[in-house]
Amino acid sequence: MKKVVIPLAIILLMTAPWIVSGPFFVHLMIMVLMWTVLGASWNILGGFTGQVSFGHSTFLGAGAYTTMILYLNLGVAPWYGIPIGGLVAALIALPIGFICFRLRGPYFALSTLAVAEIIRLVALNWESLTNGPVGLLITTLPEVTFWGRSIDWESKTPFYYIIAVIALAAIVATYIMSRTRLGAYLLAIREDIDSAEAIGINTVQARVAALSLSAFFAGVAGGFYAMYLRYIDPDAVFSIALSVEMVFIAVVGGLTTVAGPLIGAIVLVTFGETFRELFLVGHLIFYGLMMMIVIRYLPEGIWGKLRLWFGTRP
Amino acid sequence: MDTFIQSIVSGILTGSLYAMIGVGLTVIFGVMRIINMAHGDMVMLGMYGAFLAPTFLRIDPFLSIVIWIPIAFIVGVLLYRFLLKNIVPAGELNTLLYTAGLSLFIANLVLLIGTGDYRTIKLKYAIMPLRPFGIAVPIPLAIAFGMAILITVALYWFLVRTDTGRAIRATSQEPEAAALMGVNVDRMAIITFALGTALACGAGVLLAPSLYLYPTVGEILVAKCFVIVVLGGLGSVPGAIAGGLLLGLVESLGAVYVSVPYKDAIGFVIFLLVLLFRPSGLFGVGKS
Numbered sequence: 001m002k003k004v005v006i007p008l009a010i011i012l013l014m015t016a017p018w019i020v021s022g023p024f025f026v027h028l029m030i031m032v033l034m035w036t037v038l039g040a041s042w043n044i045l046g047g048f049t050g051q052v053s054f055g056h057s058t059f060l061g062a063g064a065y066t067t068m069i070l071y072l073n074l075g076v077a078p079w080y081g082i083p084i085g086g087l088v089a090a091l092i093a094l095p096i097g098f099i100c101f102r103l104r105g106p107y108f109a110l111s112t113l114a115v116a117e118i119i120r121l122v123a124l125n126w127e128s129l130t131n132g133p134v135g136l137l138i139t140t141l142p143e144v145t146f147w148g149r150s151i152d153w154e155s156k157t158p159f160y161y162i163i164a165v166i167a168l169a170a171i172v173a174t175y176i177m178s179r180t181r182l183g184a185y186l187l188a189i190r191e192d193i194d195s196a197e198a199i200g201i202n203t204v205q206a207r208v209a210a211l212s213l214s215a216f217f218a219g220v221a222g223g224f225y226a227m228y229l230r231y232i233d234p235d236a237v238f239s240i241a242l243s244v245e246m247v248f249i250a251v252v253g254g255l256t257t258v259a260g261p262l263i264g265a266i267v268l269v270t271f272g273e274t275f276r277e278l279f280l281v282g283h284l285i286f287y288g289l290m291m292m293i294v295i296r297y298l299p300e301g302i303w304g305k306l307r308l309w310f311g312t313r314p
Numbered sequence: 315m316d317t318f319i320q321s322i323v324s325g326i327l328t329g330s331l332y333a334m335i336g337v338g339l340t341v342i343f344g345v346m347r348i349i350n351m352a353h354g355d356m357v358m359l360g361m362y363g364a365f366l367a368p369t370f371l372r373i374d375p376f377l378s379i380v381i382w383i384p385i386a387f388i389v390g391v392l393l394y395r396f397l398l399k400n401i402v403p404a405g406e407l408n409t410l411l412y413t414a415g416l417s418l419f420i421a422n423l424v425l426l427i428g429t430g431d432y433r434t435i436k437l438k439y440a441i442m443p444l445r446p447f448g449i450a451v452p453i454p455l456a457i458a459f460g461m462a463i464l465i466t467v468a469l470y471w472f473l474v475r476t477d478t479g480r481a482i483r484a485t486s487q488e489p490e491a492a493a494l495m496g497v498n499v500d501r502m503a504i505i506t507f508a509l510g511t512a513l514a515c516g517a518g519v520l521l522a523p524s525l526y527l528y529p530t531v532g533e534i535l536v537a538k539c540f541v542i543v544v545l546g547g548l549g550s551v552p553g554a555i556a557g558g559l560l561l562g563l564v565e566s567l568g569a570v571y572v573s574v575p576y577k578d579a580i581g582f583v584i585f586l587l588v589l590l591f592r593p594s595g596l597f598g599v600g601k602s
Contacts, residue, residue: 282426291415
């Protein structure tokens with residue numbers, strides 16, 4: 001079954017803009033895929049390693065600001081800027097990891113919340129670098145030709161393909177990671193950190209590695225976010241609400257599964273964005289509700305449950 | 315010197331309200347091991363309660379506390395009985411995630427019903443600050459301070475002197491031993507959660523005239539709550555009172571002597587340092 005489903009899903013992913021049309025649907029699919037990347041990023045740490053972070057917006061924001069500042073100040077094109085943004089986020093994750101991983105469970109979660117707030121305040125007040133609360137704005141993206149045709153940045157389709165590739169990379173990376181030695185270490189840490197330590201796993205190093213990988217994808221998604229919306233400010237990219245949304249997508253989709261974040265993003269973002277179109281505010285109400293239902297009745301998440309029914313591996 | 319005394323005074327005034335919110339969070343954690351991410355939203359609901367009081371109840375925002383505290387107590391009982399009770403056995407992290415969901419739900423419900431506008435409460439009698447000994451004391455904050463002290467002292471008396479209070483403290487220290495001594499642990503959990511919710515809501519009513527109110531104000535408040543309770547040691551009531559006063563002082567002194575934009579960051583830095591080096595709290599009374 002898997003041999004059919006995966007190629008089919010990839011073909012569907014690549015042809016989707018031709019199947020459905022209308023700017024809202026393309027926008028919706030872009031948001032779904034962007035949140036898939038963010039959910040997958042959080043899942044690497046929160047799902048596979050069992051470390052609940054409430055501060056992942058730090059990495060999203062770091063990626064977004066890096067890409068934006070490189071483009072505005074040094075003229076570095078976004079396709080270099082976005083991966084560099086990911087790398088900067090991964091670098092920032094190192095000191096944060098070495099500090100916060102001295103704590104466990106809920107205390108780790110609270111410490112990431114504090115770090116994220118500190119970084120948000122720094123971004124808000126370091127005006128020479130970030131332009132403070134006014135934010136950064138780009139008006140034009142550089143001219144690119146692709147197979148002899150120049151890309152039209154006013155249409156949403158090019159953005160769709162960029163984020164589709166990033167989302168695919170995030171899912172593949174999760175899959176590969178889950179098959180490596182590191183993946184096994186992380187699962188051992190999630191199940192019982194003391195036993196993991198006792199059998200000789202360097203738990204701090206393994207967790208920091210997971211955090212960096214996770215931060216890389218959050219940073220890449222952040223860079224994409226900046227280029228797609230063309231405007232960022234500290235409250236938009238460093239907010240606690242963004243971190244919480246990532247948690248919800250990963251948990252609702254199914255922790256420790258490869259496809260969970262995609263399912264979580266499809267369910268939550270589709271509803272959220274449609275709700276936003278209709279009522280403008282309060283689109284996160286469904287996120288909160290789904291979270292409560294999932295924790296209460298479906299702790300393995302939507303995809304986790306479906307997977308049990310189909311009896312397939314992740 | 316004047317600025318120093320001025321910032322100490324305003325630090326203690328704000329700190330008393332922080333203490334009240336922190337005490338609510340800490341008793342809930344102590345008895346049930348719930349890290350209640352929705353605590354800030356209870357404060358937010360209290361703030362909106364005070365905001366609505368003059369129009370709908372035709373009473374002063376501060377007086378409305380006598381109505382909102384009992385209502386919040388009942389809401390707390392219902393929340394615990396129908397939502398949280400089944401989640402608590404699933405562990406601290408699941409409760410954390412569940413209450414985060416609850417928090418998002420409440421904040422967005424308020425956003426949908428009302429709007430996201432920033433609102434303020436204007437009190438006719440509170441335009442000019444009092445000036446005892448040349449120190450400016452805003453009237454709304456002074457009234458809130460007095461009421462917060464009254465409520466906190468009453469709560470302290472309840473926890474130390476009454477049988478129910480003793481049972482709550484016993485459950486917090488050692489639930490199994492308390493159950494063996496004939497304490498109804500389940501009932502204590504309901505009472506404690508309702509008490510914590512009522513305290514948060516009451517603090518919200520008192521804070522409302524001194525702050526901007528908007529539906530997602532709980533996000534920032536809940537982060538501050540955690541700073542407070544961790545400073546004092548999670549689960550410790552005197553610790554939370556001290557932590558609240560300390561955070562109030564740190565913020566007001568930090569705004570004067572360090573920098574206004576970074577005053578909120580100082581609290582978080584201290585929070586991280588305490589978590590890392592003294593996880594049982596500054597006073598070493600809490601449990602880690």
